[in-house]
Amino acid sequence: xxxxxxxxxxxxxxxxxxxxxxxxxxxxxxxxxxxxxxxxxxxxxxxxxxxxxxxxxxxxxxxxxxxxxxxxxxxxxxxxxxxxxxxxxxxxxxxxxxxxxxxxxxxxxxxxxxxxxxxxxxxxxxxxxxxxxxxxxxxxxxxxxxxxxxxxxxxxxxxxxxxxxxxxxxxxxxxxxxxxxxxxxxxxxxxxxxxxxxxxxxxxxxxxxxxxxxxxxxxxxxxxxxxxxxxxxxxxxxxxxx
Amino acid sequence: xxxxxxxxxxxxxxxxxxxxxxxxxxxxxxxxxxxxxxxxxxxxxxxxxxxxxxxxxxxxxxxxxxxxxxxxxxxxxxxxxxxxxxxxxxxxxxxxxxxxxxxxxxxxxxxxxxxxxxxxxxxxxxxxxxxxxxxxxxxxxxxxxxxxxxxxxxxxxxxxxxxxxxxxxxxx
Numbered sequence: 001x002x003x004x005x006x007x008x009x010x011x012x013x014x015x016x017x018x019x020x021x022x023x024x025x026x027x028x029x030x031x032x033x034x035x036x037x038x039x040x041x042x043x044x045x046x047x048x049x050x051x052x053x054x055x056x057x058x059x060x061x062x063x064x065x066x067x068x069x070x071x072x073x074x075x076x077x078x079x080x081x082x083x084x085x086x087x088x089x090x091x092x093x094x095x096x097x098x099x100x101x102x103x104x105x106x107x108x109x110x111x112x113x114x115x116x117x118x119x120x121x122x123x124x125x126x127x128x129x130x131x132x133x134x135x136x137x138x139x140x141x142x143x144x145x146x147x148x149x150x151x152x153x154x155x156x157x158x159x160x161x162x163x164x165x166x167x168x169x170x171x172x173x174x175x176x177x178x179x180x181x182x183x184x185x186x187x188x189x190x191x192x193x194x195x196x197x198x199x200x201x202x203x204x205x206x207x208x209x210x211x212x213x214x215x216x217x218x219x220x221x222x223x224x225x226x227x228x229x230x231x232x233x234x235x236x237x238x239x240x241x242x
Numbered sequence: 243x244x245x246x247x248x249x250x251x252x253x254x255x256x257x258x259x260x261x262x263x264x265x266x267x268x269x270x271x272x273x274x275x276x277x278x279x280x281x282x283x284x285x286x287x288x289x290x291x292x293x294x295x296x297x298x299x300x301x302x303x304x305x306x307x308x309x310x311x312x313x314x315x316x317x318x319x320x321x322x323x324x325x326x327x328x329x330x331x332x333x334x335x336x337x338x339x340x341x342x343x344x345x346x347x348x349x350x351x352x353x354x355x356x357x358x359x360x361x362x363x364x365x366x367x368x369x370x371x372x373x374x375x376x377x378x379x380x381x382x383x384x385x386x387x388x389x390x391x392x393x394x395x396x397x398x399x400x401x402x403x404x405x406x407x408x409x410x411x412x413x414x
Contacts, residue, residue: 011396015370017377046403047371053349055356056372057255059248060265119279120246120272120291183279223279 001025006036014043107195110167112203115185115221118163118176124183125161125176135162139173147173147188147216150239156180157232170195179232184222186236191215202226209233213240246288247272249373250295256368257299257361263306264299271298289379296365296383303361348409355405363398366391 001022006029012018013026030037118124127138132149140146142164151159158178165174165187172189189195197210197217207226211218211233220233250271254264271294282290356364365384369375377395381388 011399012377012392015377015395042403043399046399046406049344049348049352049406050371050402052344053352055349055353056248057252057261057264059251060261116276120275120287124287 001029003029003033003036006033007039010036010039011043014040014047107168107198108201108203108208111185111187111198111208111219111221112206114165114167114174114187115206118165118174118185119183124163126163128161130159130161132159135159135175138162139164143171143173145173145190147175148213148240149175150236152177152235152239155235168195177232179222179224179228182222182224184220184224184229184232187219187221188216191217193217211237213237246291249288249292252372253292253295253365253368254299256356256364257296258302258306259357263302267295267299267302270302271295274298286379286382289375289382292369292373292375293383293385348406351405351409352402355402359398359401363394363401366394367398367402370395 006026009018009022009026013023016023018026026036030040126142127135129135130151130153132151136146136149139149139162149159149162153159160176160178160183162173162175165172167187170189170193172187175186175188177184177186191212192215195217197212198208198219200209201207206221206223207229209220209226209229211220218233218237220229220236222229222232224232247268250268251264254267254271255261258264258267271291275291275294278294356367359367362384366380369380369383370377375383377388377391380391384391386394
């Protein structure tokens with residue numbers, strides 16, 4: 001490679017964006033060319049200084065407490081719309097309270113919140129695999145119980161992976177599936193736990209369905225329509241059976 | 243969620259130039275991300291989210307401009323560390339203190355230099371150096387070709403190198 005060719009690529013070289021062939025070519029050139037070697041050293045020095053300078057802005061703690069749909073509604077729009085949104089949330093809460101006991105409402109909401117968090121989290125899955133032979137042992141190790149992990153790949157659904165989640169102070173296995181454009185969180189925990197099967201319901205466009213299978217309680221949460229989710233649940237339950 | 247939010251907040255700060263707007267931007271961007279989650283294709287949620295943050299921050303800046311407010315204030319960038327601990331800079335401890343030492347003057351000079359970069363150069367630099375995005379991801383976030391990302395990054399680094407050289411020249 002000529003000096004001109006190399007010098008155009010040095011930033012990409014420092015950023016490790018080049019393929020092995022180009023990288024090797026530049027490595028050779030750097031051994032012979034003082035100017036380019038010095039340039040690379042200077043770039044690396046700059047990067048080290050940027051890292052050392054810690055110029056990254058640190059997030060204020062209140063921002064990390066961003067969680068559920070209630071908060072999102074507050075930030076949805078300015079002024080009167082925000083007030084209206086808050087009022088709507090209260091109205092909805094009242095509606096739900098009329099329908100269920102506050103305890104079951106809480107439980108649905110907690111599952112919806114956990115689902116919502118997972119959508120934006122880098123922690124949607126802690127173990128990424130569509131193979132139940134990988135996911136199941138991971139749960140067993142992490143949670144001290146080993147839930148069924150059906151792959152559901154017979155009709156185009158895909159298991160994306162799993163994570164451990166904490167809902168109502170109970171550690172649960174959460175499996176994430178992709179169904180078309182929708183993500184589904186399937187929470188599984190031992191039946192003997194203090195948290196029972198959720199009653200199911202709708203909250204802010206999300207749907208919760210409960211199920212029970214062989215010593216485990218199950219909750220499914222997704223934004224797909226309730227009928228579709230019910231079909232998904234039945235398939236999940238059918239394939240989860242040993 | 244924290245790593246995403248931290249990246250989102252950092253970028254929003256550097257684009258909007260003040261913590262209040264940056265917070266609003268992050269909240270609003272999360273809301274949008276939520277609303278448009280169905281549009282998300284592919285597997286790079288972090289890059290997708292940062293793209294939304296960037297666009298939200300740019301609109302916020304446009305609103306500021308229209309309202310006659312000067313959005314990016316270098317003084318703020320230079321003074322944040324000392325004025326309010328909450329806004330102190332840096333989100334992780336230095337990896338290896340022995341690896342490189344940097345003086346306070348150098349930090350101030352770097353911060354000023356980044357604040358003075360053109361917005362299109364600054365965002366590329368922030369995404370690469372502080373958030374470790376690949377060229378391809380940065381191209382997707384900023385909606386520009388990879389070649390443009392490369393040349394902007396080069397120019398931003400040239401400028402910072404020049405500033406740092408001046409700084410060391412003044413204080414040998």
